Amino acid sequence: MHLAITVLTIIASFKWGNWKNWKEYHASMFFIATGGLLYEYIVKENTLWKFHPDLLYGHEMVVILYAVITMPISVFLYLSHFPEGWFKRLLYILLWSGIYIFVEWILLKFGRISYQNGWKFWYSFLFNIVMFSVIVIHQFKPFRAYIISLLIIIFLINYFDIPFKFIK
Numbered sequence: 001m002h003l004a005i006t007v008l009t010i011i012a013s014f015k016w017g018n019w020k021n022w023k024e025y026h027a028s029m030f031f032i033a034t035g036g037l038l039y040e041y042i043v044k045e046n047t048l049w050k051f052h053p054d055l056l057y058g059h060e061m062v063v064i065l066y067a068v069i070t071m072p073i074s075v076f077l078y079l080s081h082f083p084e085g086w087f088k089r090l091l092y093i094l095l096w097s098g099i100y101i102f103v104e105w106i107l108l109k110f111g112r113i114s115y116q117n118g119w120k121f122w123y124s125f126l127f128n129i130v131m132f133s134v135i136v137i138h139q140f141k142p143f144r145a146y147i148i149s150l151l152i153i154i155f156l157i158n159y160f161d162i163p164f165k166f167i168k
Helices: 002-016 019-043 059-080 086-109 121-140 142-159
Strands: 049-051 113-115
Touching: 002 059, 019 059, 019 121, 019 142, 049 059, 059 121, 086 113, 086 121, 121 142
Parallel strands: none
Antiparallel strands: 049 113
């Protein structure tokens, strides 16, 4: 199922992505990939959600698939058509958050994702709204996005009481 999501994302990018200007989105694609991998490294075995593989070797391989391919390509698609005007932008962020939560709901129903350490399904929708908002901020004001991301990380670690260690 995880592999199918990645393949469908790649196909969608060829159909709807703005490949002429892909370099314009490259930094934000890297930002999301780095964020996903950094999350896994920081929380280690205290994750808020855990992927359960189907065809892939383990949780870590699914994380790499999403962090290196699926998420950056979906950010590329997202930014390829980001609209002008605050109302349209808000609707667009809600649309993409809805797409992500729908995919997560499918993963949940098929046992391909589970939640831990107090995380709930509906938190994911809120997280997606914040994530897509921060991606847009990163596209136009990267430094602000880094500061906001740091604050979000600190909040999540504290709120969900995730042990955090720089060095073991």
